[in-house]
Amino acid sequence: xxxxxxxxxxxxETLFLVCALVGVISVLAIIVxxxxxxxxxxxxxxxxxxxxxxxxxxxxxxxxxxxxFYMIVASVLSTAGAIVIGVPIGLMTAVFMAELAPEGVVRxxxxxxxxxxxxxxxxxxxxxxxxxxxxxxxxxxxxxGQSMLAVILVxxxxxxxxxxxxxxxxxxxxPQSYREASYGLGASKIxxxxxxxIPAAKSGILSATVLGIGRAxxxxxxxxxxxxxxxxxxxxxxxxxxxxxxxxxxxxxxYASGRQQEMLFATGVVLFFFIMIVxxxxxxxxRKSKEEQK
Amino acid sequence: xxxxxxxxxxxxxxxxxxxxxxxxxxxxIGFIFWRGIPxxxxxxxxxxxxxxxxxxxxxxxxxxxxSETPGRVERFGVTxxxxxxxxxxxxxxxxxxxxxxVDGAGSVYKMKKHDIIEDVDGYSVEDAYEEWQxxxxxxxxxxxxxxxxxxxxxxGTSHRIKVMRPGGGIIPMVVTTLYMIGLCLIIAxxxxxxxxxxxxxxxxPGPLLNVIxxxxxxxxxxxxxxxxxxxxxxxxxxxxxxxxxxAGAMTVSILLLPVIITATEEALKAIPxxxxxxxxxxxxxxxxxxxxxxxxxxxxxxxxxxxxxxGRIVGESAALLLTAGTVATIPGALVGSGASGATLTIKAxxxxxEENDLQTACAIGIILLIIIFILQIASRWFSSRLLKHxxx
Numbered sequence: 001x002x003x004x005x006x007x008x009x010x011x012x013e014t015l016f017l018v019c020a021l022v023g024v025i026s027v028l029a030i031i032v033x034x035x036x037x038x039x040x041x042x043x044x045x046x047x048x049x050x051x052x053x054x055x056x057x058x059x060x061x062x063x064x065x066x067x068x069f070y071m072i073v074a075s076v077l078s079t080a081g082a083i084v085i086g087v088p089i090g091l092m093t094a095v096f097m098a099e100l101a102p103e104g105v106v107r108x109x110x111x112x113x114x115x116x117x118x119x120x121x122x123x124x125x126x127x128x129x130x131x132x133x134x135x136x137x138x139x140x141x142x143x144x145g146q147s148m149l150a151v152i153l154v155x156x157x158x159x160x161x162x163x164x165x166x167x168x169x170x171x172x173x174x175p176q177s178y179r180e181a182s183y184g185l186g187a188s189k190i191x192x193x194x195x196x197x198i199p200a201a202k203s204g205i206l207s208a209t210v211l212g213i214g215r216a217x218x219x220x221x222x223x224x225x226x227x228x229x230x231x232x233x234x235x236x237x238x239x240x241x242x243x244x245x246x247x248x249x250x251x252x253x254x255y256a257s258g259r260q261q262e263m264l265f266a267t268g269v270v271l272f273f274f275i276m277i278v279x280x281x282x283x284x285x286x287r288k289s290k291e292e293q294k
Numbered sequence: 295x296x297x298x299x300x301x302x303x304x305x306x307x308x309x310x311x312x313x314x315x316x317x318x319x320x321x322x323i324g325f326i327f328w329r330g331i332p333x334x335x336x337x338x339x340x341x342x343x344x345x346x347x348x349x350x351x352x353x354x355x356x357x358x359x360x361s362e363t364p365g366r367v368e369r370f371g372v373t374x375x376x377x378x379x380x381x382x383x384x385x386x387x388x389x390x391x392x393x394x395x396v397d398g399a400g401s402v403y404k405m406k407k408h409d410i411i412e413d414v415d416g417y418s419v420e421d422a423y424e425e426w427q428x429x430x431x432x433x434x435x436x437x438x439x440x441x442x443x444x445x446x447x448x449x450g451t452s453h454r455i456k457v458m459r460p461g462g463g464i465i466p467m468v469v470t471t472l473y474m475i476g477l478c479l480i481i482a483x484x485x486x487x488x489x490x491x492x493x494x495x496x497x498x499p500g501p502l503l504n505v506i507x508x509x510x511x512x513x514x515x516x517x518x519x520x521x522x523x524x525x526x527x528x529x530x531x532x533x534x535x536x537x538x539x540x541a542g543a544m545t546v547s548i549l550l551l552p553v554i555i556t557a558t559e560e561a562l563k564a565i566p567x568x569x570x571x572x573x574x575x576x577x578x579x580x581x582x583x584x585x586x587x588x589x590x591x592x593x594x595x596x597x598x599x600x601x602x603x604x605g606r607i608v609g610e611s612a613a614l615l616l617t618a619g620t621v622a623t624i625p626g627a628l629v630g631s632g633a634s635g636a637t638l639t640i641k642a643x644x645x646x647x648e649e650n651d652l653q654t655a656c657a658i659g660i661i662l663l664i665i666i667f668i669l670q671i672a673s674r675w676f677s678s679r680l681l682k683h684x685x686x
Contacts, residue, residue, distance in 0.1 A: 092311030120609030218517020
């Protein structure tokens, strides 16, 4: 009887283990399949030049021309713009919630931030299309409102909840004694926030920023309708239309086949490369902050 | 003095940013409601999306009532009216012959209010309507009387009616979304929960645990368009599922794993060590302890994780666009042709992108926002229950 129970327990444990391994298998499968398909056009018969792919500034599947450089530039610049706008606003909001706001206000703001995080990205796109693009069209020197500026603004809004909630958590984790010591030295509340609390919460805020970068660079549907998606050309100003790595994939995947489809996977590989850098940095930061805590 | 001025400026900036954040939220939600409200009505909520034309064979109505209502067609037991784009059914007697029609495939086709009659036995109501419209659309009562007279004068007792059921409703997308939620939870729920049980209760610190955690962290960082690429290659092409709800559900399930695992792990860790030790001490096996002691306490946390995942499924678009397709009908199968279906979010996207119809997209957006809002409130309620449990 006891023997039977033990076997039974062993089987169940193995089942649990298999479930836990599904995550590992999925990551491996995603990497293998996307890379296999994405790297395929650069090898074998009639290979496409990898250098032309990475440095080209024109995407014309009809002419067998696939250059993603202008998309890489657009993705990086848009993400940078979103971080420059979104992080300060998000951090200040987090400071307000963690340090200044009365408990009652925080109790309203926190669900509001959560709601902002829960809004489907398609609806951010609708907002961009219905509000931002028409407004930009009015002030832009160019004829269209679809622009890098619109992309930057929507991405900045979309990373806000990530920045706010993670920064707030790390600000709250700063020991009260730090603040008291600062007050004791005669510093005001605001001085304490900027000179003591924010520097002490630095690593958490940095993680939040990196996570924000990851979200911004991978965002697809919200920016699809407001980016303009031109077939060529480096962005020359914030008013020019851009095609991002993500939107390139989503635009053409539904009807692409053959080499064009493989090139979309290759675009995915480039995107994956950026995501790996972001994930690696994030892992490094969390490990470092854990060591600091010890 | 200057430092106090600097304080004031900085405090002002902090307040400004907080107000801006809230203003953005209110702005987005306000915009969606402002643009979407005019598009929401009963038809939008209850109809199919595509209009459908059917040929129906019907018999005669037996209970003549001699009604004098305008638009009354006695032989079918039906009242007609001139609606938006044709001659539509305004009301049916409960035993009207139109409710017992048979379509070309031999199955019963029940006509409903708002269905548009286009043709009866070769007499084209549609053409008559168009002619009348081109003539300026004067005197609708006379036109309706002319139509009813024509229909009442038809010969024979068996009739063939071409009927058009108007579309424009979100029912197929609602059903597809529900299917998608169900499938994803069936697939990702057990896997995620059992995986977290392994990670919290069984796994010993070491390389295996690190690898699993590393993988899950990485999964959480992969953007959904990459999941979409993988799904469209592996599930749609390699597994030959085609654009189908199962391919979509499998893809989204992988995407949900980190969400479910992380939240369930938290819930399991919240159960005090002492509970487990006393259970083991009383002679229970590890499995019995997990089943009878740990899991019941973690239920609120697990439910909150499930609600969180439903929110993700409802809002997901990029991964589903590449795996489940954009067809606005209720999917008839799990895989293969006819299994493709658009969720509410996907439909909102295609409306904006392909049909330039921001109003209907925002109307769907209102439905989405309401769903998300309810899910978040429920999820918060469950996690507060978990915290209470922890406090005991």
